[in-house]
Amino acid sequence: MGVNNKVRVAIVGSTGYGGVELIRLLLAHPNVEITSVISSSSAGTPIAAGFPHLTEILTDQLDGIDIDMIAQKADVVFLPTPAGVAAELAPKLLDAGLKVIDISGDFRLKLPESYETWYKRKAAEETYLAEAVYGLCEVWGDEVQETTRLLSNPGCFPTATLLGLIPAVAAGWIDLDSIIIDAKSGVSGAGRGLHLSAHYAEVNENFSAYKVNKHQHIPEIEQALSRVADRPVVTTFTTHLVPMTRGIMTTMYAKVVGEHSEADFVEMYRQYYEGRKFVRVRNAGTWPATKHVSGSNYCDIGLCYDARTGRITIISVIDNIVKGAAGQAIQNLNLMMGWEETTGLHFTPVYP
Incomplete structure (x- = not known):
């Protein structure tokens, strides 16, 4: 020490x-x-x-x-x-x-x-x-113990996606064969190395898809969803690069199973994440933006049910470098050491 x-x-x-x-x-x-x-x-x-x-x-x-x-x-x-x-x-x-x-x-x-x-x-x-213990804190945090030697921190896209989808999957409220994930990331997700696709002239005033159906986070997302569902889950997952430095927004769509209103979804999500201080579920009719979590360890989630199509739309935002990487890693360190989970992470989002 x-x-x-x-x-x-x-x-x-x-x-x-x-x-x-x-x-x-x-x-x-x-x-x-x-x-x-x-x-x-x-x-x-x-x-x-x-x-x-x-x-x-x-x-x-x-x-x-x-x-x-x-x-x-x-x-x-x-x-x-x-x-x-x-x-x-x-x-x-x-x-x-x-x-x-x-x-x-x-x-x-x-x-x-x-x-x-x-x-x-x-x-x-x-x-x-x-x-290796997979450290998605809000879902499997109880598996991160003081005896844990090797902790695998979740990826940035999987963190935003899984926190958005898992409550609905666990409740059995969505058709597992209908999940579509539309994911967008700021340029810092590509790292600090030099890449043509990350050059200012390539990114500025541009919006592009990449690694369509081939992103390495796909099996991580499906592995976690399959664990929750106790059956294989396959998704459609598409990533996009947006001209901003930080932030991830995942917009997810799925067919609803059973009779559940938008208010039901909001209440169910709040119960699922009760006591988990870094997940904030929005009131019905309000949607999170990447600026709302920038520089912080928060994940903000918004939900909208469309009775016309029978689909739920789930919007999840995180700071890809904090909740999607360093912040969640420190959250896991806290759990591994037996400390309060939020220790050292009381950062108010940077706004504007």
């Missing part, structure tokens, strides 16, 4: 958007001490050199990846890393006695063949896939 019995944390992949957001949030966490910020590509340089907003806030030099050094400095390691990195690093970190919170997708899918099909790379060892 660190000074004043604080938990010591290391962040591998500190120079990506998820990593630097972890730094922002963890610096305000009362029970945490950041003891190592790690980047294989920028080791030896001050982190503020690449992120001037951290000048005189975090003066650390970036460390390289050294398992023995990490084990000496940290108790918990966050891995906001590209696909494939965590599959290699996590077993070594676990063997060194560390707890691991993986923010990549390497441990989300339980079937190796599913990971290899969708991610186009070799999966992690099945032993670790089986051990």
